[in-house]
Amino acid sequence: MAIRQSDKKYLAGSEEALPLEIKNSKGSYIYDINDKMYIDFLSGWCVGNVGWGNNVLKKAIQEYEGPAYVYPGLSYKPWEDLAQLLAEISPGKLSKSFRTTGGSESVDTALQIAMAYTGRKRFLSLENSYHGNIISSLSIGSSETVDKVNNHLQGCDRVGLPLDEKTLKKIETSLKKKTVAAFIMEPVICNMGVVIPENKFMQDLERLCRKYGTLMIIDEVATGFGRTGKLFASEHFGIEPDIMCISKAITGGYAGLGATVTTEKIEKAVRDKVNIYSTYGWHPLSVHVALTNIRHLKKNNILENVNYLSNIFSEALSSMKFKSKEEIRIIGLAIAVDLGDSRYAEKIRKKCLKEGLLLGIQEKSIVLFPALNMEEKTAREGLGILEKCL
Ligand SMILES: Cc1ncc(COP(=O)(O)O)c(C=O)c1O
Structure with missing residues (x-):
């Protein structure tokens, strides 16, 4: 409890920490200060996709011999290497990377690029979405959060769920005015309890954006790097975004790094209009880890394991007797059980934590984001704990 008391004294922030004081983590397990072991079904909210303390990443860090830091105004070959690798793996024509430190900055960069490219100032997003914690990303997030912050971007409009024909019509009405610089969304909405759009919705949305x-x-800050069974969730829908935001699992949790990837055409057009760089954007050690991590993800059969495990989770969750269950939403290892009751979801999380299982909640759902390389035995053990806690 020592940390939690000093939390209040020196650490700012409104959310109270969960009663788990972490000492270490390894693979799909977390250890608290009393060496109690927890199975991790959260992966730091889509960060630890290759498991904690992954040997490949650990070794890369231990053996790193590059510069301590590189001033953003200099050239550095590994920056080019990482940008090239991202161009190779990104959907469609995305091939130019802006260097950022994390998810929110990647989103902010995307908004800046869209404004500069289109000469427009408005944005359209999904009601209740989450894209980060800085003024710009809060402005395109849920209205409730925006209302709490007085100073935010002007001209941010939202459309609500469901993702259907009616909503597309609302989107078209807004885009028709030709004042909207960009529409922004997660391709699979992890931050709304794993909402999975239909192919047709995403393709029609893409068509409308192009038209206007x-x-x-x-x-793809949460969905990127294999979470949904593809390297990027956009691939499920065959869409070609104009701008993609990435971070989180790009380094497997070992270092902070993000990127905003866009097309050559857009980058060329905005090159002289925006001046985006940040002091710690693409720190050399983070770049080294990201390169190692992406090559590791590509080389090994980690994505195959995602689909195999996904079926195990799907079957096990379907057979569990939840007191209330509206829907199970699962794609790869992005998993939500919508219980239609936030108090029940919170109760389950608390009970699971006591029994040694860490999972997440998102409004009325429990959400599970296990490591992509989790062993089947561990997955079944964690599912067993969940079932016991219902
Ligand atoms: C979809 C999405 N976008 C952006 C962010 C913000 O990322 P960061 O916390 O690295 O700024 C998050 C963080 O949870 C996220 O899930």
Whole structure:
């Protein structure tokens, strides 16, 4: 409890920490200060996709011999290497990377690019979405959060769920005015309890954006790097975003790094209009880890394991007797059980934590984001704990 008391004294922030004081983590397990072991079904909210303390990443860090730091105004070959690798793996024509430190900055960069490219100032997003914690990303997030912050971007409009024909009509009405610089969404909405759009919705959305000159920003900060069974969730829908935001699992949790990836055409057009760089954007050690991590993800059969495990989770969750269950939403290892009751979801999380299982909640759902390389035995053990806690 020592940390939690000093939390209040020196650490700012409104959310109270969960009663788990972490000492270490390894693979799919977290250890608290009393060496109690927890199975991790959260992965730091889509960060630890290759498991904690992954040997490949650990070794890369231990053996790193590059510069301590590189001033953003200099050249550095590994920056080019990482940008090239991202161009190779990104959907469609995305091939130019802006260097950022994390998710929110990647989103902010995307908004700046869209404004500069289109000469427009408005944005359209999904009601209740989450794209980060800085003024710009809060402005395109849920209205409730925006209302709490007085100073935010002007001209941010939202459309609500469901993602259907009616909503597309509302989107078209807004885009028709040709004042919207960009539409932004997560391709699979992890931050709304794993909402999975239909192919047709995403393809029609892309068509509408193209028709009215609005850029399509896809926020893959949570979904990127294998979470949904593809390297990027956009691939499920065959869409070609104009701008993609990435971060989180790009380094497997070992270092902070993000990127905003856009097309050559857009980058060329905004090159002299925006001046985006940040002091710690693409720190050399983070770049080294990201390169190692992406090559590791590509080389090994980690994505195959995602689909195998996904079936195990799907079957096990379907057979569990939840007191209330509206829907199970699962794609790869982005998993939500919508219980239709936030108090029940919170109760389950608390009970699971006591029994040694860490999972997440999102409004009325429990959400699970296990490591992509989790062993089947561990997955079944964690599912067993969950079932016991219902
Ligand atoms: C979809 C999405 N976008 C952006 C962010 C913000 O990322 P960061 O916390 O690295 O700024 C998050 C963080 O949870 C996220 O899930």
